[in-house]
Amino acid sequence: MLKINNLSANVDNGNKQIINNLSLAVPAGEVHAIMGPNGAGKSTLSYVLTGKPGYEVTSGDVLLSGESLLDFSPEERAAKGIFLSFQYPIEIPGVPTMTFLKTALNAQRRANGLDEMGAPEFLKKSRALATELKIKPEMLKRPLNVGFSGGEKKRMEIFQMMMLEPNFILMDETDSGLDVDALRLVAEGVNKLRDPKRGILIITHYQRLLDYIVPDKVHVLSAGRIAASGDAEFAKKLEVEGYDAYA
Amino acid sequence: MLTHDINLFPSRRDEKWKYSDLRSSLRHLSDGIEDENKPNFLLPDGLTLEEVDCEFSSVKNISSALAENYCNKAWKINVPESFKSDQSLIISNLNSGHSRIIININTGGCLSLVEYYESQSNSFINTNIIINIMDKGELDRVIFHDDTQETVRISSAIINSESNTKITQNAISFGSALSRIETLLTASGENLNATINGAYLLSENRHCDMTSNIELLKPNCHIRQLVKGVVKDKSNGVFQGKFHVHRPAQHTDAEMRHDALMLSDRSKIRSKPELEIYADDVACAHGNTIGQLDEDVLFYLRQRSIPRAEAEAMLTEAFVSDVFYSLKDDQLQENILTKIRGRL
Numbered sequence: 001m002l003k004i005n006n007l008s009a010n011v012d013n014g015n016k017q018i019i020n021n022l023s024l025a026v027p028a029g030e031v032h033a034i035m036g037p038n039g040a041g042k043s044t045l046s047y048v049l050t051g052k053p054g055y056e057v058t059s060g061d062v063l064l065s066g067e068s069l070l071d072f073s074p075e076e077r078a079a080k081g082i083f084l085s086f087q088y089p090i091e092i093p094g095v096p097t098m099t100f101l102k103t104a105l106n107a108q109r110r111a112n113g114l115d116e117m118g119a120p121e122f123l124k125k126s127r128a129l130a131t132e133l134k135i136k137p138e139m140l141k142r143p144l145n146v147g148f149s150g151g152e153k154k155r156m157e158i159f160q161m162m163m164l165e166p167n168f169i170l171m172d173e174t175d176s177g178l179d180v181d182a183l184r185l186v187a188e189g190v191n192k193l194r195d196p197k198r199g200i201l202i203i204t205h206y207q208r209l210l211d212y213i214v215p216d217k218v219h220v221l222s223a224g225r226i227a228a229s230g231d232a233e234f235a236k237k238l239e240v241e242g243y244d245a246y247a
Numbered sequence: 248m249l250t251h252d253i254n255l256f257p258s259r260r261d262e263k264w265k266y267s268d269l270r271s272s273l274r275h276l277s278d279g280i281e282d283e284n285k286p287n288f289l290l291p292d293g294l295t296l297e298e299v300d301c302e303f304s305s306v307k308n309i310s311s312a313l314a315e316n317y318c319n320k321a322w323k324i325n326v327p328e329s330f331k332s333d334q335s336l337i338i339s340n341l342n343s344g345h346s347r348i349i350i351n352i353n354t355g356g357c358l359s360l361v362e363y364y365e366s367q368s369n370s371f372i373n374t375n376i377i378i379n380i381m382d383k384g385e386l387d388r389v390i391f392h393d394d395t396q397e398t399v400r401i402s403s404a405i406i407n408s409e410s411n412t413k414i415t416q417n418a419i420s421f422g423s424a425l426s427r428i429e430t431l432l433t434a435s436g437e438n439l440n441a442t443i444n445g446a447y448l449l450s451e452n453r454h455c456d457m458t459s460n461i462e463l464l465k466p467n468c469h470i471r472q473l474v475k476g477v478v479k480d481k482s483n484g485v486f487q488g489k490f491h492v493h494r495p496a497q498h499t500d501a502e503m504r505h506d507a508l509m510l511s512d513r514s515k516i517r518s519k520p521e522l523e524i525y526a527d528d529v530a531c532a533h534g535n536t537i538g539q540l541d542e543d544v545l546f547y548l549r550q551r552s553i554p555r556a557e558a559e560a561m562l563t564e565a566f567v568s569d570v571f572y573s574l575k576d577d578q579l580q581e582n583i584l585t586k587i588r589g590r591l
Contacts, residue, residue, distance in 0.1 A: 052546050074549040075558075083550075090547040094565025103561065104551035111552060143565075160551065 001028040001199035002049075002082075002168050007060035008224075009048045014056060018044040020224030021060070026168075029196040033210055033235060034203045036221035037243040042203045043087060045221070046172045050084045051077050064168060079111030081167030085157040085174050092144040097156070100144045101126065101163055108164060129162045133189055150177030158189040169193065169200045175209035187212030207239040222246045257309055266485040266517040267456040269309070272399045272425040279370030282344025283318050286374070290324070291334035291359075297323040301347050304377055306431055310403035314347040314375035321347040326384075330356040335389075335576075339363040341402070343370040349377045352384040359387045361579070362402070366423075369397035376404045382436065385413040389579060390428060392420035393586065396451055403429035410436030410465070417574055418445035419583050421590055422453030422482060430459040434496075439468040446475045446570045448563075448590050449482030449514070456485035463496040470501040475567045478507065478514035488533070489521040496526045503533040508540065508566055510559070560591035 002025070009019040018041045026032045036042055048055045049062055051074040062069045069077050092100065106116040117125075130140060133155050145153050154174055161169060171190070175183055190213050194200065202213060210218070210232065218235045220228045220243060227246035230237075253273055257264035273280065288296050301321040304311045314321075324336065330353070338348065341364050352358050366372055372394075380386055386406070394400055400423055408414060418428050430443060447455040457474050476484040486505040507516045520533040540562050548558035564587060574580040 050550050053542060073555070074546060075552055075554045078550050078552040086547065086550075090544050092544060092547070092562070092565065094568060095561055100548075100551075100561070103557065104548075104553055107554060107557065108552035164551070 001065060002026045002201065003063040004049075005061045005063070007048070007062060008058045009044065010056045010058055011044065011054060017058075018224050019048055022225045024219065024226055026199040026201050028199050030216040031194065031200040031202065031213060032217045032219065033215040034201065034219050034221050035205070035207075035235060035238055035243075037247070040221045041224040042221055043172055046084055046170050046203060049170060050074055050082060075107070076111070079108050083161055083164060083166030083169050085161060085169065085171040087173040087176065089145050089153040089157055091146045093146050095144050097140045097142060097144045098126065101160060104160070105163060126163060129159060133159050133162075133185060135159055151179060151182035154178055154186055155182065158186050161193065162189060167198055169198065171200070171202045173203060173205065175204055175206065183209065184212060207235045210235045220246045263458070263487075264309075266487070266519075267425055267427055267454065269399070269401075269425060273371060276369065276371060276397065276399055276424070278368070279343040279372055281317060283320070284341060284344040284346040284372065284374075286322065286338050286346050286348070287340035288322065288324070289337040289339075291332040291336055293330060293332060294324055294326060294336065297325070299323045299349070304405060306405045306433065308403055308405070308429060308431060310373050310375040310401050310429065311347075311405060313373050314345045317345040318347045321349050323349040324351070326350065326352040326356040326358045328353045328355055330358070332359070335359040335361045337361045337363070339365070341372055341374050342366050343368050343372055345373045345375070347375045347377070350379070352378070352380045352386060354381045355383040356381070357385040357387075359576070361389045362391065364390070364392045364394060364400060364402055366394045366398045366400065369395055371399045372401070374402045376402075378404060378406045380406065380408045380412045380414070382409045383411045384409070386415070387575065388414070388416045389574070390416070390418035391586070392418070392422070392426050392428065392455070394421070394423040394426060396423060396453060398423035398426070400426045401429065402427070403431065406430065406432045408432065408434050408436060408439050408441075411438045412436065412440075414439065414441040414443070415573060415575075416441075416443045417571055417583075418457065419586065420445070420447045420455045420457070422447060422449040422455035424452075425454050425456070427456040427458060432459070433462040433464065434468050435464050437465040437467050439470070441468070441470045442573050443470070443472045444474065444570045444573060446567045446587075447484055448477045448567065448587060449484055450479040450590070452481050454483040454485070456487070458485070458487040460489045461491065461501075463490065463492045463499050463501070465495060466497045466499070468496065468499050468501070470499070472503040473570055474505045475570050476505070476507040476516060477510065477563055477567060478516060479510045481511070481513045483514070484516045486518045486520070488519075489523065490531060492522070492524040492526050492529055492531060494525040497528045499526060499529040499531065501529070501531045505535045506566075507537045508563065509537060510540070510563070560588070563591050564588060
């Protein structure tokens with residue numbers, strides 16, 4: 001599904017190399033987790049994969065379902081089905097959440113040659129998913145993420161994910177700022193999206209989230225490359241021993 | 248008597264016109280300079296239109312001087328005492344040449360006024376509106392500027408308000424070769440509550456100037472001004488705002504804001520906010536910002552499949568639309584937002 005081959009990437013006009021000859025494969029139907037210390041390049045990896053301006057790939061390739069993503073713009077990559085749940089979801093004053101979501105969904109459908117979704121179908125789908133995630137209808141009328149608590153913002157990311165039904169999900173520190181109840185709710189949402197056709201890559205500091213979303217594989221990212229890999233039990237070992245051995 | 252001598256028009260050497268060089272704009276265009284225009288008036292039930300002599304006004308600006316020189320007639324509307332109506336007074340067909348319009352709002356009268364400046368004629372158009380608002384009167388004014396790129400347009404209002412009056416003004420301009428919306432407001436009574444808002448969205452070589460001067464002569468006036476601008480391509484935005492708080496105008500509460508978004512390297516914004524304060528117990532503020540769209544916000548929208556141009560349009564609409572939240576008429580608000588969307 002997602003294949004990263006010998007990827008190296010810079011930020012800051014080439015002054016700082018963050019990803020260093022990184023290779024990783026996440027097959028369809030699997031959930032992988034990337035763990036690692038601060039500054040290991042975890043968030044950078046998510047931005048490089050999604051094409052954020054300012055991040056420059058110097059060598060290697062990223063393939064989604066066999067197709068290289070690197071020549072595509074962020075919106076083209078998103079329309080091909082790569083979704084990033086942001087560590088810090090952005091507040092957008094003046095743009096109502098529902099307007100944003102409808103625009104996003106229909107842009108994705110247009111890019112894939114599908115008809116736009118009509119208002120009744122959109123409302124039905126969004127109401128059902130909002131109820132599932134305990135998102136109040138008032139929240140959907142408010143400007144996107146403006147005045148939302150940390151937990152509400154993360155739930156809104158999961159809501160968007162469920163609305164857009166991406167092929168591949170990248171979750172960047174989704175557990176940060178969540179209390180236990182919110183964490184469980186978010187995890188339930190993600191678990192519902194586990195599918196034989198979909199890959200999921202979870203980036204996290206702590207093992208906590210992985211109690212709720214049990215990964216097939218766990219990788220340690222250190223100094224911009226995968227330093228070690230293991231199964232779900234490996235995450236528990238890392239939680240106890242720390243990352244020093246992989247620095 | 249002014250003659251059609253181009254050198255008599257203000258140029259960038261005149262302080263009030265230094266960012267909008269009327270003289271050089273008129274070098275390329277002479278249609279309309281010596282003409283008198285007859286606007287269209289759509290009157291609410293209960294109001295009538297009179298033709299009167301065009302007399303000299305006490306407050307002067309270039310627009311009033313030109314109107315007095317070239318207009319034989321002025322169009323006068325008298326809003327009776329305690330007048331109220333669901334209908335708006337709509338003025339349109341301000342297409343070429345000069346016109347003077349006089350509106351008197353008598354005690355307790357309320358007027359909703361909508362002015363459409365939509366020329367297809369590539370000429371010079373000057374509209375000078377004199378509005379007197381008597382005690383407890385209310386004016387709700389909406390101004391649309393949607394002209395060709397060659398039009399040179401001045402629309403100026405000289406407003407005098409007595410005590411306990413309320414004014415809401417919302418202007419939207421898409422600019423032209425030179426387009427100026429000038430508002431000269433004198434609060435000669437106490438307790439004026441005024442909102443003077445505007446937005447301009449400019450592309451190509453268009454120019455828009457929103458200039459206002461508010462004279463506060465008496466205590467307890469409350470003024471809010473919010474002007475937002477968006478410039479693309481090689482367009483020019485100008486904001487000049489002044490609050491002049493005279494010595495007796497104690498307890499004035501006045502705020503002026505101008506925020507502009509520059510979407511290209513070759514566009515220009517020139518802004519001159521001014522406060523001149525002689526009273527010692529007032530709250531007056533002005534703020535002015537110029538910026539670009541936030542790349543992190545754009546990336547967030549693009550990561551959700553929204554193409555960059557569409558994302559920029561969404562954010563730009565969000566940026567300007569709050570100017571029009573004070574509009575009472577939902578239909579008019581939607582019309583303005585639709586026009587804005589059409590330009591993004």
